[in-house]
Amino acid sequence: MAGKICVINAKGGCGKTTISTHLAAALASSGLKTALADWDRHRGATHWIKQRPKSAPNIELADWHKSFGKVPKGIQQIVIDCPASLKSKRVRQVAEEADVIVVPILPSIFDEYATKLFLRDLAEIKRIRKKRKKVLMVSNRHRANSVASRRLDDYLEKLGHPANHHISDRSIYPQLAAQGLTVFDLETKPMFERQMEWLPLVRDIETSVQLPDLKKGKSKKLKS
Amino acid sequence: METEVRFSINKKNKKSVQKWLSQHKQIFQNSETVYFDTSKNALRDAGVELRLRRNGKGIKQTIKSVGPNGSLFTRTESEIQLSDFEPKLSHLKKFLTREKLCRIDFARLRPAFRTKVNRTIINNPTKNGMVQSVFDVGEIKADAETQEIMEVEHELKQGSTDTLLETCHEFLDRVPCSIGLEGKAARGYRLVTGEYPEPVFASKISISPDLPLPKAMREILQTSFQHAMTNLPVYLLTGHPESVHQFRVGLRRLRAALSAFAPILHLQNSGGLILQMKSIFNDFGSLRDADVFLDETLAALKNSTIPSSYYLILQEQVQQFRDQRFQEARDTLESTDFARFIIDMNSWIDSEEWLAQRRPIDQLMFERPIGVFAESRIQKMNQKLLKAGRRAEVGDLEDWHRLRIMTKKVRYASEPLLGIIGGKKGPSFAKSLSKLQDTLGKLNDLNSIETFLAQVSLNVERTDRQAFNEAAAFCVGWGAASASTAVDNLQPSWRKFKMHMRKTWS
16 A cells, blocks of 8 residues: 655645655655645646656656546555645545645745644544644745744744744746756756755655555555 | 685795785794584584684684675684683584584584694784784695695774775785685585585575665675675586586676666776676676587487587587686686685675765665565566567567567566565566576577587687588578577467566566
8 A cells, every 4th residue: 555645734825736746756766656646726736747757757647636546556655735725525534544744834924824724623633633643844935044934933833833844945946847847856966955955854754654565555546 | 703805825826925924023823723523514514614723822612604694705703712622512502593403413523624724824904904814824634635725814803894805905916816715614524525516506585675775785786696606616626517607697696686776776886897797707608608509409409410420520629619618717717806806896795885875865765675666676677578578579589589688687686576575476477487588598599509609610720620610500500490490489488478477467
């Protein structure tokens, strides 16, 4: 059974698709058979995969709009780019069944408020409330010296969900996304520096997701 | 654990060794060592050597594991001081389980053979450690039989294996010698039993799926390398054709493992070792071809309409060619360059420098267990095999030849991985791959007759050349006709394999 990484936040535009594509690319570049499930209504992940060059490590697309819950055959890890909501039963079910939940958040007052409500809803899931499932808070577009980023860190600390990881604000991300790439697909010194920034998050995810037993690696569909 | 590299010295190079040793303070000793075993050599069969050594004032008991442990030059060793010259059997508990110990009849323990040597010892300090070098000149004695000893052993006493490598290179630069892969004990047992070593076949590599990728890879590479190396003394002592074949199989397995994991390896920093390995492998190729021709092709030809004069000249000339190649191969194996290659290759495998570590993301890969990659690697190789098969189905002999090479690669590279996956499908797939390789191999033997005999022809005396060429032409014609029939037979074998493969991995 594939490991499931759910990238979710009820607030739109917080970088769910950027985080999802990067996590998928990191796992694929490090030798795992990886799929990216596109469940966001904007279908950014689908568009991104279509742009992706053939020479880049393969990431399989799972279109969850067409076939909800489908995990392609032989896949070891699936990253789910979720819609900006936790209201529907299905989203809740996916969050419940995921091995780890990644919550991107931007340093802005609007995101802080929306995330607070989202985390409250998330806590309704028993395994999350009982801290049996890891929820990783990722401060996205982080600027170490900015007031907004510092305030976000303090805010999350007070909420009881301190930021586990920081991804810095760089113009390279949208440039790479337009070509279907990530920082894991290029071998230049600046890209290596960016990879270093992502490594702690990927490692943290790996410790939460048990790598699938290959002998039982069958395709599995979520209950729809 | 003992890490030690041994070099055999030719008498004519004795002075060079003494000159090299004279750079350091030398200790001279007369040493007598007695190896103990039962009359049926139960200790050796249980995988240990037990010896008592008297030198200077003390008596030392040493127990070593038979054969390498982890790395080619590493063995498990334990030493204790004794007050009298009687083996202390409780010491064996460190090496053997209670079950194994119970099976040994210690009442029959007796001195099996002894060595008497004049030793020159130096302690060679380097920047990062210390190596002890010992020059032994003497003999091994067993009943009425004796064998001379002249060898240098470099043992790592402190520091990393780089220290040992450095000393070995420094030594090889000054003293022409050959690698000594057989210890005194192995030679002593041969004197006792009169038994020559048999070709060593590949042992099953059993790797836990939880082992991190670099460690698992290292184990696969080391096991393959050691498989090749353990056949060297067999080849040098007996010239057994199978030992040449197994030597090449070991190197091929090593190359196949490197090729199977190529995407995550960085082979550019091997310092030419891969090329050197390839060249050694190819050097032994014509010897192997000669063995196959003499054992298999000639046997098949005998049943054809071949005139006996053709048969005899082919047999005679190929045998001569084989003897020449055998001597050349022997010279290669006993050369200083080959000794250098062995120690460098072993060190390169142990160093894990073959891992691609250029991207930070590679760190993640190397923390993962091999089990995560095994099946996907096999699937990837199978896809290549299917592609080569599709070409061969509609292609010519050359395409079948390519399929044969791919089958070989997939077979050798997938064997350790199939063990990792476990279950029933591994052994069954390995068996069907081996069957396919055998069928394709027969075609190759027929297909390569022309090239091989052209090579032999270069060595044939001018007076015999005309007769040889006529016989060779008959043989090539026979081979081409047989190859054409063999291709027809290959189609069903390939289809059967393809079906089995799809069933296993779907």
